[in-house]
Amino acid sequence: MHKVIIIGAGPSGSIAGALLNNLGYQVTILERQQFPRFSIGESLLPQCMEFIKQAGMMDAVVNAGFQFKNGASFVYQDQRTEFNFEExxxxxxxxxxQVQRGRFDEILANEAARMGVDIRWQMEVTAVDFSGDKPRLDVRDVEGNISHLEADFVLDASGFGRILPRLLNLESPSGFPVRKALFGHIEDRIDDTGFDRNKILITVHPEHKDVWFWLIPFSNGRSSIGVVAETDFYPSSDSNxxxxxxxxxxxxxxxxxxxxAVFDDKINDITGYSANVKSLYGKGYALLGNAGEFLDPVFSSGVTIAMKSASLAAAILDRQFKGESVDWQTEYATPLQRGVNTFRVFVDAWYDGRFQDVIFHAKQQPEIKAMISSILAGYAWDEANPYVSNARSRLDTLVELCRAG
Incomplete structure (x- = not known):
């Protein structure tokens, strides 16, 4: 039986682990932390549900009591627009x-374990060797003991830990300016009858259009709140x-x-989160989700990209283990990057203000809005959508039309 080691038990690791386990392979997940643990990326996109269903985890997620989400609201000064993802x-x-990631990630990991995936907690990968017939990993447990593991293939789902990019010198500049996010959970006590808890609220700063806030309501009366700006926007002397x-x-x-609102929890920060790599795969390994590339939190694309990468990688690895000829560039890296690049076009346009001119335009065409809504819902790989297949030129044209009135 072929053996796969997955580094990290987050969404991409658990989804990939379940998919490969259900195909009959021996899967071990090595997770440095103990779940539950805090993480951002709490506003899922509908595309995620397709991968959760594919992995056989839908019932567990649906029955967990998380906050229902059907779209996104955007606000800038007195302008407001909404996207209903069902349209x-x-x-x-x-x-x-909309989920507290500590609990959500734990549910996915527990489901993978229930299916038969071997998850080993508080195990840190300290060294790797892909030069031999099989990949070898040095793993340190919580007591400092080092063990040596072998596998037929390794998937890096370590997220911002970026284990293989660091150990194999794969990291590459992202191309985005260095931005910083401040974020945390609050007891929101929202009594505004006009506020829709079924949508993420994204608010543009009234004076700085490249600075924005997120407000993600949860089902328990709490919310995730955060702000994103370039690093020099923040004062250096005050607390988060x-x-x-x-x-x-x-x-x-x-x-x-x-x-x-009651600010009763720690406000965290993360700086320079955008990341890229020289390659998403190599001999004996592939990178999933944030371990490969992370764009920006503005459209909540991170978990969707992570799950998409897990689904793609599991299918290719299954064919490879069956002796078929596979090409990780054309079957994994290129298709995955196609959707990432779609998101990138809209992230770029968000920060330079062009996409804001589109979504706040007074005369929105329903057909075009539906196409944009698909991308905001995570369907960035749907080549039938003109704003996916020809994202940059289509968006550029739309911006010109909106600005011309």
């Missing part, structure tokens, strides 16, 4: 959930809590919504 161009599910609350108060709409 999209692409086939597939149009609803999903002070800076975040001061910035929130600069927007009248957010100040009104969160007037009763």
């Amino acid at each position: 999209k161009f692409s086939e597939g599910m149009g609803t999903t959930f 809590e002070t800076v975040l609350q001061r910035l929130l108060n600069q927007d009248d709409n957010l100040h009104k919504i969160l007037k009763n």
